[in-house]
Each structure stands twice: as structure tokens, then as C-alpha cells.
Amino acid sequence: MEEITPKQIVQELDKYIVGQYEAKKCVAVALRNRLRRKFLPEDIRDEMAPKNIIMIGPTGVGKTEIARRLAKLVKAPFVKVEATKFTEVGYVGRDVESMVRDLVETSIRMVKMEKLKEVEDKALKEAENKLVELLVPFPQRSQSSKNPFEILFSMGKPEDHTEEESEKYKKVKEQRAIIREKLRRKELEDEIIEIEIEDTNVPVLEIFSDAGMEQMGVNFHELFGNVFPKRKKKRKVTVKEARNILAQQEAEKLIDMEEVKSLGIKKAEETGIIFIDEIDKICSSGGHYGPDVSREGVQRDILPIVEGSTIMTKYGPVKSDHILFIAAGAFHTSKPSDLIPELQGRFPIRVELHSLNEEHFKKILTEPKNSLIRLYSSLLETEGHTVEFKESAVDEIARIAYQINTQTEDIGARRLHTIFERLFEDLFFEAPDLEPQKFIIDREFVRNKLKGIIEDKDLTRYIL
Numbered sequence: 001m002e003e004i005t006p007k008q009i010v011q012e013l014d015k016y017i018v019g020q021y022e023a024k025k026c027v028a029v030a031l032r033n034r035l036r037r038k039f040l041p042e043d044i045r046d047e048m049a050p051k052n053i054i055m056i057g058p059t060g061v062g063k064t065e066i067a068r069r070l071a072k073l074v075k076a077p078f079v080k081v082e083a084t085k086f087t088e089v090g091y092v093g094r095d096v097e098s099m100v101r102d103l104v105e106t107s108i109r110m111v112k113m114e115k116l117k118e119v120e121d122k123a124l125k126e127a128e129n130k131l132v133e134l135l136v137p138f139p140q141r142s143q144s145s146k147n148p149f150e151i152l153f154s155m156g157k158p159e160d161h162t163e164e165e166s167e168k169y170k171k172v173k174e175q176r177a178i179i180r181e182k183l184r185r186k187e188l189e190d191e192i193i194e195i196e197i198e199d200t201n202v203p204v205l206e207i208f209s210d211a212g213m214e215q216m217g218v219n220f221h222e223l224f225g226n227v228f229p230k231r232k233k234k235r236k237v238t239v240k241e242a243r244n245i246l247a248q249q250e251a252e253k254l255i256d257m258e259e260v261k262s263l264g265i266k267k268a269e270e271t272g273i274i275f276i277d278e279i280d281k282i283c284s285s286g287g288h289y290g291p292d293v294s295r296e297g298v299q300r301d302i303l304p305i306v307e308g309s310t311i312m313t314k315y316g317p318v319k320s321d322h323i324l325f326i327a328a329g330a331f332h333t334s335k336p337s338d339l340i341p342e343l344q345g346r347f348p349i350r351v352e353l354h355s356l357n358e359e360h361f362k363k364i365l366t367e368p369k370n371s372l373i374r375l376y377s378s379l380l381e382t383e384g385h386t387v388e389f390k391e392s393a394v395d396e397i398a399r400i401a402y403q404i405n406t407q408t409e410d411i412g413a414r415r416l417h418t419i420f421e422r423l424f425e426d427l428f429f430e431a432p433d434l435e436p437q438k439f440i441i442d443r444e445f446v447r448n449k450l451k452g453i454i455e456d457k458d459l460t461r462y463i464l
Contacts, residue, residue: 006032009073016069016370017062018363019356026053026351027070030324034271037322049321052306052346054279054336055328057353060412063328067275076271077107083327084281086298096301100311103272104318108264112255119254120247127246128183131239134193136175189240196232197245261315272323276302280329283338299340306346356405356412361398364413372420380427384436392443397423400450423449 004012009028010021017024030051037048055063064080071078079102086096116123182188237245282295305311308321327347336344356364365373373394377387401415423446427439 003035004032004074009070012073013066013069016368017065018367019360020062020066020353023055023057023062023066023351023353026349027066027326030349031070031074034322034324046321049308050324051349052325053327053349053351054347055326055351055353056331056336057328058330058332058355058410058412060410060414061353061356062413063353064275064277067273067326067328071273074271075110076273077103077110077268078273078275079103079106080275080277083276083279083298083302086282086301096298096305097311099274099276100268100305100318100320100323101313103274103323104265104268104313104315107268107272108261108315111264111267112257112260115255115260116251119251123247123251123254124243126250127243128180130246130250131183131193131242132176132180134195134242135179135188135191135239136172138169138172183239183243189238191239192236193239193242194234194236195242195245196234197249198232265313265315265318268323269319270322274323274325276325276327278329279327279339280331280334283331283334296340299343303340303343303346306343355410356402358398358402361401361413361416362394364416365394365397372416376420376424380424380431380439383431383434385431385434386436386438388438388440390440390442393441393446396443396446400446419450 006025006028009031010024013024013028030053033048034050037045040048055066057063068078068080070076079099081099081102179188282298305320306325308319310317310319312318325347336347336350365371373389377389380387397416397419401419405411405415423441426449
């Protein structure tokens with residue numbers, strides 16, 4: 001069986017997310033089982049429903065990041081939705097079915113990008129031909145000597161060129177060969193050229209609301225865009241920009257959009273992942289009045305989608321039977337058992353993510369590829385400076401982050417972002433006016449920058 005194994009998935013997630021082994025293991029197994037399903041006999045393949053996951057843990061411990069990195073790892077269509085944005089039918093808010101429509105849009109966009117990449121070389125060659133034609137056009141042949149009937153009856157017949165015209169065409173071909181070489185050597189990148197592009201704006205459509213019509217599964221831009229003739233407008237751009245624009249236009253012509261839509265729907269149905277965040281916010285507190293009516297209504301609207309139903313989209317019907325749903329919530333004031341029983345049953349895998357301690361913060365600062373130390377140092381390096389982080393500074397930042405999380409609200413790794421903004425605020429402000437130099441960040445530097453805030457408990461609540 002090809003593709004990635006659960007252990008490899010966990011190893012990849014370890015590069016970006018510190019700790020939370022149980023959560024990583026659960027999502028890795030769920031993902032591998034989707035692959036295993038493809039190798040099952042046809043008679044039981046459709047019976048194998050995805051094992052949806054519910055993650056329970058405080059904010060900032062990696063719930064969203066695990067789901068996002070997972071989708072990126074296996075190149076699966078992924079959408080993140082906030083459960084609080086949805087409301088029961090009849091209340092103000094988004095229709096819950098829009099999460100599937102968003103997934104299909106993402107999936108089709110991914111397939112389209114793959115198809116465009118496949119025809120990239122051919123599109124670039126066509127774009128080069130167009131550029132050559134624009135830079136060295138063939139001379140227009142005079143038709144003044146011919147009457148309209150002559151022109152009409154000569155259409156489709158090979159034209160007889162005079163000796164003078166043949167000489168002109170020969171010179172043009174020679175010039176084109178020279179220009180083509182110059183284009184390939186990138187010698188004309190900054191030259192200005194005028195090109196024609198399609199004007200995609202259809203003014204009549206301004207009266208329609210995309211959000212409202214989207215729920216009907218109707219794409220008015222496509223509907224009316226095909227009725228009205230496509231207008232073209234001229235733009236003056238550099239040769240470099242023109243090459244990209246023309247290559248994009250040629251690539252669009254080379255791909256079959258009907259095939260893209262069909263593959264996009266299939267990809268969404270078979271490998272799509274929908275991450276429902278803040279699911280604890282739609283738990284009802286036991287009452288059946290006021291906001292609880294809407295919260296329970298949202299759960300009941302989500303239920304058929306998670307169970308498996310057919311959603312109408314502007315690209316056609318989409319089945320949600322094999323879409324993987326990952327729900328997450330802090331569950332501070334509620335618990336998973338507060339969800340309606342039917343919805344609980346659709347999330348068989350439950351995993352708890354733990355709060356971060358000092359050691360976790362140290363690893364977050366140093367181990368991931370996208371660590372904050374690397375990101376913030378790179379920002380200063382763009383100004384010509386260099387930054388050296390001492391180990392003592394890492395220890396102190398981790399200690400302060402953990403201390404503030406325990407004394408105030410626990411916002412997990414997001415606390416590090418607020419600390420780093422405070423640490424680098426003055427450096428970012430002064431850096432453009434200073435000569436290139438090396439900044440050393442140690443324990444004393446961290447303490448001096450954060451001293452007043454840590455001591456003032458009231459101030460901590462607002463700034464960090």
C-alpha cells in the first residue's frame with residue numbers, strides 16, 4: 001500500500017506542533033484508514049464511514065494547526081469554519097451547508113492549479129509566440145486595389161505576394177528570430193508592450209448578492225458572463241508581466257474546466273476535510289428558550305451533513321458521506337456530553353489536548369521550522385541586521401509565558417506572539433534608521449522589556 005504511514009504523518013506533524021502525541025496519533029490513523037478504504041472490495045467500500053474526530057483542549061495548544069498541517073501534508077481539500085457563524089434556519093447567519101460548498105470551491109481550485117501546472121510549458125511557448133507577434137507584427141497588406149467582390153471570392157485561396165512583400169515578410173521573420181532569442185535570454189523584460197486582456201467585470205451583476213445566491217447553488221457570474229459578449233481592454237505592461245498574463249490566458253484555454261469540476265467534486269467527496277472550530281459554543285445549557293433554541297438548531301442542521309447527505313452546489317450535487325469532519329472546542333463551560341446525542345455519535349474518536357508547560361514553550365520557540373525566533377529574526381534581517389538569541393532568553397520567555405498563562409487566561413502558544421511583539425516593538429521601530437549591526441537577546445534584555453508588565457497584574461491582562 002503506497003503513500004504515507006501513520007508514523008510518518010506524526011513525524012511530519014512533529015516539525016510544526018510540539019507535544020500532543022495522542023491527538024497526532026488519532027488524526028494519523030483516521031487519515032490512513034481513508035487510504036485503506038480505497039483498497040477494500042467494492043461491496044463494503046461504501047459502508048466504511050470516516051471516523052470523525054473531536055478535539056478537546058484550551059485555546060492555543062495546536063488543535064487547528066494539527067488539522068491544517070494534516071490537510072497540507074496529504075494535499076487534501078481543507079476548510080476551517082467557526083460553528084458560531086452558523087445559526088438555525090430562520091435566524092440571521094450562514095447556512096450550514098455552505099461549509100460543503102466552501103470545500104468544493106477549495107477542491108476545484110486545487111485541481112485547477114494542478115491542471116494549469118501540467119500545461120505550464122506549453123502555455124509559456126504559446127505566450128512567447130504571442131509576444132513575438134506583438135513585438136514584430138507582420139505588415140498589413142493593402143486591400144485598396146481590390147473591389148469587395150474580388151476580396152470575397154479570393155477568401156480561402158493562397159495569396160500571391162509581390163516580390164516587395166515577400167522581401168518584407170522575410171525581414172520580419174528574421175527580426176522575429178532575433179526577438180525570440182532576446183526573449184529567451186530575458187533581455188527585454190522591462191520593455192513596455194500593449195496587450196489585450198478580457199474584461200471579466202459584468203456591471204449588470206452588481207445588483208446580486210453572491211452570499212445570498214450561493215445558497216441556491218447558482219453562479220450568476222457564470223450564468224450572465226456567458227450571455228453577455230466578453231469585452232476586451234488594452235493594458236500597457238512590461239514584457240515580463242505580459243508573459244505571465246498571456247501564459248495564464250493560454251493555460252486557461254488548454255484545460256477542460258468540465259473535467260476540472262468533475263475531478264474537484266470527486267476529490268472533495270473522497271479526501272475532503274472540514275474543521276469545525278468552537279463547537280463547544282453551540283452546546284445548549286439545558287434550556288429550550290432564548291439562544292439555546294438557535295444553538296441546538298445549529299447542531300441539528302449540522303447532523304445530516306456529518307451523517308452523510310447530498311448538498312446542492314453550483315457545480316452539481318456533492319455527497320458528504322466520506323468527508324472527514326474534525327471538530328474542536330475548549331469546553332471550558334460545557335462538556336462534549338452537552339452536544340445532542342445524535343451528533344455525539346457521529347464523532348467516535350475523542351482526544352484531549354493538554355495545556356502547555358515551560359518545556360513545551362521552549363520547544364515551540366526552537367524546534368518547529370516556522371519558529372517565532374526564526375520568523376522575527378528574519379524580519380530584522382531584511383533591514384540588514386542580525387539577531388542572536390541566547391539560550392537564557394529562550395528560558396526566560398518560556399517561563400514568563402507559562403507564568404502569565406497560569407495567572408490569567410490560558411491562551412496557550414498564542415501567548416508567545418504577544419510577548420514577541422512586545423520584545424521586538426522598539427527594535428522594529430528603530431531598525432530602519434540604524435547602521436547594520438548585531439542584536440543580542442539574552443535574559444536581561446527580556447526582563448528589561450517585560451519587567452513593568454509582569455509586575456503590574458492589571459496591565460498584564462490587557463497587554464499580554
